[in-house]
Amino acid sequence: MTSLLELKDIECRYEDRPAVSGLSMHVNEGSIICLLGPSGCGKTTVLRAIAGFEPIYNGQIILGGKVIASPTSSLPPHKRNIGMVFQDYALFPHMTVCQNVSFGLRGLSRLAMKTIAEDILGVVGLAGFGDRYPHELSGGQQQRVALARALAPNPDIILLDEPFSNLDIDLRERLSLEVRTILKGQGITGILVTHDQNEAFAIGDQIGVMYEGRIMQWDTPYNLYHDPANRFVADFIGQGVFLPGELIAPDTIKTEVGSITGDRAYEWPQGSKVDLLLRPDDILPDSDSHLIARVINKAFKGAEIMYTLQLPTGRRILSMFPSHHDHNLGDDVAIRIDAPHMVAFPHEA
Template sequence: MLQVDNIQCQYDTQAVLEDVSFHVNEGDICCLLGPSGCGKTTALRAIAGFQSLSHGQITLGGQLLSAPGFELEPEQRHIGMVFQDYALFPHLTVHENIRFGIRKSTETEQRKIIKQLLGLIQLEKVAQRYPHELSGGQQQRVALARALAPNPRLLLLDEPFSNLDIELRRHLNLEVREILKEYGISAILVTHDQEEAFSFSDQVGLLHAGRLQQWDTPFNLYHEPANRFVANFIGQGGLLPGMTLDQNRVKTELGIITGNRAYSWQANIPVDILLRPDDIVLNGEGGTSAEVVKKIFSGSATAYYLRLPSGSIVEALFPSHQNYELGEKLLINAKVEHLIAFTPDE
């Protein structure tokens, strides 16, 4: 439905997005993820019509939205947007805020849409209140309802949960996803929080320094990262040095790790293996000795940083009832189902 083709955006002569391409299917919920300054908000603004292109094009349902020298007006794009600060009109009530985008509809149609959306966001009882009389979570719901009222083909969300506390963020993240799926509306979320991106999205695009590093499912981003940046940015874990034995086996300090694919490398090539915390398992009878040098308790599980004899550090995640002290020696193995390795020049 949405097609972004090799777009480039720049401020003065400085490019902030370069050769970014991706597409969003009808009904899909997607995310642009990355650290501050990576270009994700600029990409969202370009889709919305607030940022011009110096190269490439953006189409929605086959209609050209943007190209160098051409920009369809934002109000003609059939795109809704929820801003980071919600941007509600302070002098309008909840009812009036939702009504704002459908003022040209008939009174009967307006009442029908507003009633339906107030029920959807569960704010029927506060319809006559003003934004300053609402909590942050309620304001976020109103902003969503206002964006949905004109029945947009695509919804853009610019870090809409960032001003909320953690528990409310998690709750609204899932709630908004359910609403979008119920309405069948395609959406793009911008965030720097990968937990938020993974729980909200069907597809995630990771940006770095203005370039799209990988556009994939959350599962593949975590288990099949395309490069070192993706491997380091997504999830926890680290890289462990090893030496290739053949196209899918690598000898490491934790033993020989066999992969689920054939790489193009030859034998005796130094590589770095990506190890996630869930790849490390305890072995009471054998394995490699590792010293606990750091631990982080998080309730149901504890993250351990383990130092191997070579000095390399690996991360492990064990149930919190398996409690180990700093300095304690554990015997561990690597149980890797997705072998991800990078040569020194990658």
Template sequence: MLTLQHVVIAYNAYTVVKDVNFALMPGQIGCLLGPSGCGKTTLLRAIAGFEQLKSGSISLQQKQVSSAQKHLNPELRQVGMVFQDFALFPHLSVADNISFGLKRASKAEKADKVRELLQLVGLPNLGNRFMHQLSGGQLQRVALARALAPEPKVLLLDEPFSSLDADLRESLARDIRAILKKLKITALLVTHDQHEAFAMADIIGVMSDGALQQWATPYELYHKPANRFVADFIGRGVLLPGTVLADNKVAISLGAFSQSYNTTLAQGSRVDVLIRPDDIVHDDDSPIAAKIIEKTFRGSHILYQLKLKSGEQVQCLALSHHNHAIGEDLGIRLDLDHLVVFPA
């Protein structure tokens, strides 16, 4: 449904997007995830038709819409867009906002479409309200309904939940995912929030400095990061120094562990091993203990910052039923099903 091949976007001598390649199948929900300034929104705007390409190509339904020589105008691409600030008209009602893009439809057709979409986005009785009468979550649903009204082939969402609080962001992302799946619409989301990305997307592209670092499922990004940037950005952790042993085992200060992540490393090689907070389990019966130097209460869990006897620091995400004090020793063990290893 959507294909990008070797896409490069530049402003004069400054290259913003560097040789990006990916594709979305019909009905698939993708996400461009990365920090501010990494080029993800510029890429989204290029797909919509608001930015020109320096080189490469963008195709919709296997028809080229952008290249260095060709540029199809946004209104001809059958692409819908939900903007970061919603971009709704304050002087129009909810119903009139939704029907705004239905220029060729009759009054009865518009009314039917608005009724159908309001039902779909969970706002069945709010058609006559104005924007100042709605909550942030309701405004987002109106923006989605307006983007869906012309029945786009691809829906683009630019940081659509950034103005909402954290709990609402994740729940709304799940709701919108369910709507898009029901309609079998191909969509591409841009966000800097990995929780949003995981809640909504089938496949995610992590971007940094204009380049696509990895294009993979959420599971693969977390357990099989392509490089250090992805490993650090997805489910943050720390890197502990280690040494490769025989039979693809790795020794670190917490013990020796099997790994299948990087099988090309020679025995004796120095490596860095990624340890995430959920890799370390609180266990009072463990012979290994670490001193608590910081703690952050997170409701059901407490995130402990721990100092090992080696002087290295790790984090442990433990259930908050047992509340340990700063300065205490905490018994820990490693639960490493997927050991992520990089050359030192």
């Protein structure tokens, strides 16, 4: 695949305080990537630097083989052919939907602008809405208008800054899948910034997990969950607990619930103290098991129930059971550990 966008060792600052440091990444044409991380990690700053709204103090930003930003020069935002969808939609309330969508089109006749706007509104599922005003639309419809406006000039790349954060959970999940379908259908390259891993997993081909202005791991959703590069990624992605143990073989860890063998080998010395990551899907109900845990808490999630279980040692773990395994608080349940993707890190007190 052809690399469309490349960031080389960029640095951004706010009042001489580094917000992004030594960050490098590349985005292939037609792919959708996500920058995921907690508030203040620098992900929106990266997006604004790509768009041209923030200067860079080191490194380069290259789009389509051309340097569009460096410490000494910066192409103005309107000349970068980049579309942007903002968190608050930024629609003009006094303009119709059609006028909002065609706002960024320049050098065209009114008829041509209207034709393009109506075509794009059809793409985002809003055919026939062109004469309405933003206040007459729902939040999800307004978000589609904002996406249509970004798509209308046929940009090289679209940037989405926390675009679903103002929507309710159900609509957020549905719209994130729709946006992915639209971008893929149009062959548009996209970069999403979000703190919500469910959004990132639903949309992104690749995800960069950010912390303190740096990318901790750049990978697929599957690998971020099953093969986190460090303890921060392991903690931030998904749910789980760390179980202290001892490495007794390169692929085996002795813990308070028995010895657990996985599909990877660690090079630490035998006897090393480690923390084993247990995800909720590593803990399975098993009526034949001798390992008993007590139900401390439960959260019904439809097809599954998330249980907080207390081990005989008093330590608590999380488990996701199929919802027909319906247990009450205080019940004892038999479980087994099935963690073939064994993930461990050096022990932290």
